[in-house]
Amino acid sequence: MKKVTAFVGTASKKHTLYAVRQFLNGIESQGDVESEVVVLSDYKLEACRGCKVCFAKGEEFCPLKDDRDVLIEKMMMSDGVVFATPNYSFQVSGIMKVFLDRLGCMFHRPRFFGKVFTGIVVQGFYGGPKILKYLDFVAQGLGFRVTKGSCVTALDPMTEKAKRKAEAVLKAHSARFLDRLSQPPYPSPPLVMLMVFRMGRSSILRELDETARDYTYWRDKGWFESDYFYPVRLNVFQKAVGGLLDYFLARRAKPQPQP
Ligand SMILES: Cc1cc2nc3c(=O)[nH]c(=O)nc-3n(C[C@H](O)[C@H](O)[C@H](O)COP(=O)(O)O)c2cc1C
Structure with a gap:
């Protein structure tokens, strides 16, 4: 059985969380997968102070005392990882960015090889695909094998047509991700x-x-x-x-x- 963990950067627990649940239901119904949803706002995450001690001496010397290591451990224990964020001001949400900054030194010391990554962005009207590209870039730098993510449009109130469209996008995304999960974890590098x-x-x-x-x-x-x-x-x-x-x-x- 494969373990997939989705890290969700929305405090509202609305559209992004709903999209993640649809995506995870898709992979659990089609494959031998156990999933976990980690809502970042349920954890203690402090904003990086930029002291760079983690770069120079090691992450254990970081002056911040928060749940960073709990979250990293969850990634290390997973075969597949999802970063999901709403589009806030044409970027990832603030909490997602705080989380990514807490992983900053791992761009120098990557460690997530053998694991599959994908992104989910939920937007109101415009800018989501660029955010998806950004998440892919970040994940590649951390060592993940990146699978094309999805961008879903969800503005309140959602029409039936918009709901069906989002459902179809996430269903195809689940299938793509599952396929990647079943492939050899250490392929020839790009x-x-x-x-x-x-x-x-x-x-x-x-x-x-x-x-x-x-x-x-x-x-x-x-x-x-x-x-x-x-x-x-x-x-x-x-x-x-x-x-x-x-x-x-x-x-x-x-x-x-x-x-
Ligand atoms: C502070 C804020 C900024 C936003 N900025 C954008 C934006 O730049 N582009 C966009 O398409 N949607 C934007 N939206 C709309 C959200 O992306 C959209 O409503 C999304 O469904 C919210 O997901 P959530 O329910 O998980 O928070 C913004 C929403 C908020 C609250």
């Missing part, structure tokens, strides 16, 4: 992610040392020697691109300490 890996590694080796948490994280994961974030057989083209990148990136000058 070229862009291979480049992200090689460029990230090169920057860390060039600019950091053992006193930096990013350095020890990448070192301890074996990423200074590996082909990619996880064991995978690269094809000839990927090997060539990776090798060329490593070669040219290694030739860049080391930054000199400021006088």
Whole structure:
């Protein structure tokens, strides 16, 4: 059985939550899936103060004491993860952004490989697809395999036609997500992610040392020697691109300490 957890960024517990429930009902009725809904406003989440201690020393040194680790643990225990948000002022909701900021250092130290991600955006009239793209970008940076999400329009009062349209969109989305969940969890990487890996590694080796948490994280994961974030057989083209990148990136000058 697969576990899917949906993180919902709406305090109103109305349209976005309803869309998430429809999506999860779809996957539970079609597949061997157990789901959990996590409404972010039911948890304690504090706004990041920007001290960057998590980047430099590690997330356990964060001065904020909230439910961040509970939420991360829920993601780690899941095979599939959904971020769902209403469109507020043409962006994710405030609480969703606070949540994403709390994961900020994980763009440097990604950890959600092998897990499938998808986004759900509920909008009143305009701007949802851009937000969906943003969520996909964030999730890819965290290490997830991203499956195309859905944007649903839900303005009160919802007409029968709008309800049927949303239902159809979410049903197709459930099927797409289930299909992805059944695929191998560690596929050959897309070229862009291979480049992200090689460029990230090169920057860390060039600019950091053992006193930096990013350095020890990448070192301890074996990423200074590996082909990619996880064991995978690269094809000839990927090997060539990776090798060329490593070669040219290694030739860049080391930054000199400021006088
Ligand atoms: C503060 C606020 C800002 C909003 N901004 C937008 C917007 O920029 N674009 C849009 O299409 N809808 C906007 N809406 C409408 C919501 O996206 C829409 O009503 C959605 O269904 C709300 O989901 P919810 O019931 O889960 O909160 C906004 C709603 C609120 C409360």
